[in-house]
Amino acid sequence: MTEYLERESANEAGGVDELASDTNAGEGRRSFLTGVSALAVGALATLAPVGAAIAAIFDPLRRASDERDLVLVARLSAVPEDGSPRKFTVTADRTDAWATYSETPVGAVYLRRVGEDIRALNVVCPHAGCFVGIAPDRSRFACPCHRSSFDLDGVVNDPSSPSPRDMDTLDVEIRNEDEVWVQFQNFLPGRKDKTPV
Amino acid sequence: MRDLLDWLDHRTGYRALLRGALYERIPGGARWRYIWGSTLVFAMVVQLITGLVLWSAYSANAQGAWESVWFIQNQMTGGWLLRGIHHYMAQVTIVLLVLHLMQVLIDGAYRAPREVNFWFGLILLQLVLALSLTGYLLPWDQKGYWATKVATSIASMTPVVGPSLQQLLVGGSEYGHHTLTRFFVLHAGVLPAGVALLIVGHIYLFRRHGVTVPKNAAEKPDGYFWPEQVLKDSVASLIVMATVLGLVLWSGGAHLGAPADPAEPYAAARPDWYFLFLFQWLKYFPAGWEVVGAQVIPGLVLALVAAMPIIGGWRYGHRFNLGVGAALLAGVVMLTWQARVEDAADPDFAVAKAEADALAHRASELAGASTGIPAAGGLAMMRSDPLTQGPKIFEANCAQCHRFDGHDGLGGQPSEAASASDLAGFGSRAWLAGLLDPARVATDEYFGGTAHDRGRMVRFVQRGVAGFTPEVRDDLDKVIMAVSAEAALPGQAELDAAQEAEILEGRALIASEAINCVRCHTFRDMTEGDVGPVLTGWGSRAWMLGMLHDPTDERYYGEDNDRMPSFGADESLTSAEMGLVVDWLRGDWTSQHTPEP
Numbered sequence: 001m002t003e004y005l006e007r008e009s010a011n012e013a014g015g016v017d018e019l020a021s022d023t024n025a026g027e028g029r030r031s032f033l034t035g036v037s038a039l040a041v042g043a044l045a046t047l048a049p050v051g052a053a054i055a056a057i058f059d060p061l062r063r064a065s066d067e068r069d070l071v072l073v074a075r076l077s078a079v080p081e082d083g084s085p086r087k088f089t090v091t092a093d094r095t096d097a098w099a100t101y102s103e104t105p106v107g108a109v110y111l112r113r114v115g116e117d118i119r120a121l122n123v124v125c126p127h128a129g130c131f132v133g134i135a136p137d138r139s140r141f142a143c144p145c146h147r148s149s150f151d152l153d154g155v156v157n158d159p160s161s162p163s164p165r166d167m168d169t170l171d172v173e174i175r176n177e178d179e180v181w182v183q184f185q186n187f188l189p190g191r192k193d194k195t196p197v
Numbered sequence: 198m199r200d201l202l203d204w205l206d207h208r209t210g211y212r213a214l215l216r217g218a219l220y221e222r223i224p225g226g227a228r229w230r231y232i233w234g235s236t237l238v239f240a241m242v243v244q245l246i247t248g249l250v251l252w253s254a255y256s257a258n259a260q261g262a263w264e265s266v267w268f269i270q271n272q273m274t275g276g277w278l279l280r281g282i283h284h285y286m287a288q289v290t291i292v293l294l295v296l297h298l299m300q301v302l303i304d305g306a307y308r309a310p311r312e313v314n315f316w317f318g319l320i321l322l323q324l325v326l327a328l329s330l331t332g333y334l335l336p337w338d339q340k341g342y343w344a345t346k347v348a349t350s351i352a353s354m355t356p357v358v359g360p361s362l363q364q365l366l367v368g369g370s371e372y373g374h375h376t377l378t379r380f381f382v383l384h385a386g387v388l389p390a391g392v393a394l395l396i397v398g399h400i401y402l403f404r405r406h407g408v409t410v411p412k413n414a415a416e417k418p419d420g421y422f423w424p425e426q427v428l429k430d431s432v433a434s435l436i437v438m439a440t441v442l443g444l445v446l447w448s449g450g451a452h453l454g455a456p457a458d459p460a461e462p463y464a465a466a467r468p469d470w471y472f473l474f475l476f477q478w479l480k481y482f483p484a485g486w487e488v489v490g491a492q493v494i495p496g497l498v499l500a501l502v503a504a505m506p507i508i509g510g511w512r513y514g515h516r517f518n519l520g521v522g523a524a525l526l527a528g529v530v531m532l533t534w535q536a537r538v539e540d541a542a543d544p545d546f547a548v549a550k551a552e553a554d555a556l557a558h559r560a561s562e563l564a565g566a567s568t569g570i571p572a573a574g575g576l577a578m579m580r581s582d583p584l585t586q587g588p589k590i591f592e593a594n595c596a597q598c599h600r601f602d603g604h605d606g607l608g609g610q611p612s613e614a615a616s617a618s619d620l621a622g623f624g625s626r627a628w629l630a631g632l633l634d635p636a637r638v639a640t641d642e643y644f645g646g647t648a649h650d651r652g653r654m655v656r657f658v659q660r661g662v663a664g665f666t667p668e669v670r671d672d673l674d675k676v677i678m679a680v681s682a683e684a685a686l687p688g689q690a691e692l693d694a695a696q697e698a699e700i701l702e703g704r705a706l707i708a709s710e711a712i713n714c715v716r717c718h719t720f721r722d723m724t725e726g727d728v729g730p731v732l733t734g735w736g737s738r739a740w741m742l743g744m745l746h747d748p749t750d751e752r753y754y755g756e757d758n759d760r761m762p763s764f765g766a767d768e769s770l771t772s773a774e775m776g777l778v779v780d781w782l783r784g785d786w787t788s789q790h791t792p793e794p
Contacts, residue, residue, distance in 0.1 A: 035424035041431035045438045049243045049282050053250040055275030062274065098261075098268040100569035 065197055068092055068184060070171070074111060076118070076178040084138050085112040085152060087123065090184045109170060109182055110134075110141070112152065120170040120182045121154045127163040129189045141167065164192050219423035224410045226420035227429055231408060233297040235430035236437050238400075240290040241392065243438070247283040248385065255335070257381040258374045260574035262337035263456040267564050267575065270453055281445030287329055289441055291471045294322050295526075302505070302522045305515050306409035312506035314402040319503055321395050324388055326471075331384035333469060337377065338454035339553060343466035345380075346372070347476075351491040372459065455556035456575030464549030467540070474532035477539075498525065559585055566787045581773075587781020590774050595620070598646070598760065601782075616646030617759070623782055624684030624736030629677045635663040648759040653717060654729060661711075669711045672703075676712055679703030680720075684736025688784045707732070730754060741779040745770070 074088045088111055091103045108131075110121045121141075125132045130145035140157060141150040149158040154167030171183035186197045206212045223231070254273060256265040269276040298318065301307055307315035334345040353363035368375025420426065445451075468476050475491070482490035501521060508514040540546045556579070563578050564570045570578055579585055591599075591606035597613060602621035605611050619642045622628040631637045638658040644650050665673060682693045682700045693700065708715045708723045717728040730753045734740045743750065746765030749758045764770040770778075780786060 031424060034428050038424045038428035038431045041428065041435050045239065045431060045435040046243070046246075048278065048438060048442055049247050049286075052275040052278040052282060053246050056250050056254065056269075056273050056279050059274045059276070095569060098264040098272070098564070098570050099572050099574075101572050104572075 070173055070181040070183050072175075072179055073109060073120075073182045073184075074180045076174065076180055079111045079113055079118060079180065081113065083113050083152075085110040085121070085134060085141075087134075090182065092184065107184060107186065109184065111172075111180060111182075114153075118172050118174065118180055119153070120172045120180075122168040122170055122184075122186065124168070124186060124189070125163060126165045126168060126187065126189055126191075126194075132167065164190060165194065168194055219421070219427075221404065221422040223408060223420045223422060223426060225417045227422075227425035229429055229433075230300070230411070231426060232430050232433035233293065233300055234403070236433050237290065237293050237297060238396065239430075239434040239437060240286055240293060241396065243286050243441075244283060244290070245389070247279050247286070248389070250279055251283055252385055255381075257335070257377040259337065259372075259377060259457075260572075260576075262335060262377050263453070263575045264564070264570050266336040266338075266453055267561065267570070270450065271561065271565060277450040278445065281448075281450040282441055284451035285441045285444040285448075287332060288469065288471065289437060289444075290325060291329065293437070294325060298322065299522065299526070302518060304409050304411070305509060307506045307518075308509045308515075309506070311402070311406050311409075314399060314406070315506050316503060317395050317399045317402065319499070321392060321399065323499075324392050324395065328384060328388045328392070329469065329471070331380045331388065334380050335377065335384060336453055337457045339457055339461070339463045339556070340452070340454040340466065342372065342457035342459075343463040344468045347466070347468070351487065354488045355492060356488065372457075453557065453561070454553060455560040456579055458576055458579070463553065465546060465553045467536075470533065473536040474529045477532040477536035556585065563787055568787055581777070582786060583777045583780035584786040586774075586777045590770070590778040591620075591781070594764065594770060595778070600641075614646070615641040617761070618643045618647075620782055623741075624681060624686050625689060626677050626681045629681050630674075633658055633662055633673065633677065635659045649757075652757075665711065672706045672709060673712055675699050675703035676706050676714065677703070679707060680714075680732055680735055683732065683734050683740075684783070686736070686783055686785075727751065728757070736783075738776075738779055738783060738785070741782070742772075742775055745775045745779065 071090060071092050073090055078086070078088075080086055087108055089105050090107045090109055092106045094101045094104050094106055108123045110123060112119055123131055125143040125145065125148055127143065127146055127148045130143050132141050132143045132148070132150070134140075135142040135149075140152060141154065143149070143163070146162045148161045148163035149156070150161075150163070150167050151157040154169060156163055156166055168185075168187045170185060173181045173183075175181055188195045188197055251269065254265060254269045254276070256262060266280070269280055271277070273279075301315065301318070330345070330348055334341045349363050349366050352366055353359045355362055364370060366376075366379065368379045467473065475495070479487060479490050502525075505518045505521070509518055511517075559582065560575060560579055563582055564575065571581075588601070588606035591601060592609070595601075596605035596611050598615070598617035600615045600619045600621075603619065632643050635658050637643060639645050639650050639655050644652065644655050649655060662673065678693075678696060679700045680703070681689065682703075685693070704720075706712060707720050714720060714732060715723040716725050718724075718730065718732045719727050720732040730744070731740075742765075744753050744761075747763040748754050748761040749756070749763060754761070762769065765772065765775060
């Protein structure tokens, strides 16, 4: 018949030397060397699977974030004339692990007119990543999660607001008279500065 | 430190536990022959570690399984190694299990009071085989898909409950998303939990009864499990790991076939080698007797093995058991060998295997190309690949008359001789040069077998071109360049761009006195008589699609059309199919570096 061992228990065998202390000195040393060898050889045997497992687990860290050019988000005519914000879906090509999607929703922006200009704000709250809503009276942005509050320019307008920074502005370009192109990006939440994800 | 450990020991009693685990007395001392069980525990731990991490990247659905496994294999750091270890350790585990079982039989270690532990071991063996079977399907490639179909079909033959059993296993009447989710929950949930419980029980009972000491061990002093036996076990585990790594490196990693396709045959479908004996065994059972071969006889054999502890108590019982064990092993080895020999001697199997490998390679290449795997999955990707689909469509629809490089597109020969042009390289300069070669125009490479074999084109080539002076010959070469450039073949793009000047010259020469293609053909705005097919855009994708759609259109052969069917107008091919065969003929597919099949 054969011998079994829960290998982990062997690896945790910190108190082994004391336990073996009743044997005489020479035998004790030999036993110690055998024990060290056993652990070393055991560790060597698990090196490849554990190494491959660690490499695979940390694989996401070496994946670069998507770099996007400006994307066409809306026609100018669709942005309200009165300067109130409106939500637009941002669609773009995307590779999600193995799958490639063309023109798939990747996020949303609020667009609003300020004079001749178009301003774009990422809908994601800089506090904890919730989807910021427009307050019912359309006078400000209000986050439904932790009550961050921003004015229509996306600036924090309430001292009790938990958001560490203003809503994230995005670069906008008008092309061919009436196409609104936005440099869509997400930023790390919970920080004072705007750091791209 | 010591205080902390004392505190911990007081709360947990870990020292007594450790002492019990490590200082088990081994009568006669540590031995190499006791390593087998430990190597199996080691193998299971490795499968647990690699399996959990694979789980973190695997997607159990019909449009994500092959795709995520491809991603693990080709894109994740260390993914190929992780999967390779998991794949080959599974196979090594089965070898170790058989060795373990053989040793138990030889040593008579199954006899009282160890019967229950022997049964635990037998159940473990079956759980491990079930793990292998369920794991084989998870990559959702052609090999796993078709091999597993056999297994679930066998389940469906079970008397009375068969069809329901199959439907439960498969998660419906057809293979699909729920087949994968159900196999996955078996593979990564139910079966490992069963294995873990039984291993605990197995080790507990083993500790209760102690090792089965060989007779000659009595003279030697007793030893302890720690550290002497642990060292031997560690060395054995290292050898197991080294073997697995050797297999991974030697094979280049675990294989991943083309995505599962319920509509494409997979003649190379074989179970993994440890099930080959059952595969071979089934060949000997005529229709209606599969249940006997696949369920009744294996069930009886298993019952006999399970009865060994009891039989072993009878006079000569142990010898009988040894005989049964040896006979079973010999039978399995012989059947496995027989299966291998039959496959090796079967040329069709070799062809099927080569085709499967080529498809697997192509699938991986497409997935890794810049276009990637579409959201619809790997199967849709393969189904829209001209290189894979074009030859099949050609063989089924075109090869009755046409050839591709002398064959039917797939490398075979139709029964009827060629009776229309050979379309390999259609649109290229070489193809046109052959058409305009007096020696070749009336052969079966071009117009030989057609109604045009004495037509105006053939006459022009045989009488006109044959008498060209060297200067006109040079002009003709430029005309060939110009007409071939109309095709805009991807494989010729660089050449066309480099020789733009000659092509421009050639375009003008099309209407020259001696050559004068436009006497019969229209080229751009030049035409004298619209008899033959238009040369504007000749051989381009649009031109070829138009030809396939309706060759009797006046832009093509009009009333002079020979036997060419109107595939599009008759709706005998879809526009997608026509696009695939045209793209294939034009060499227009993802990654131009791919050699043609």
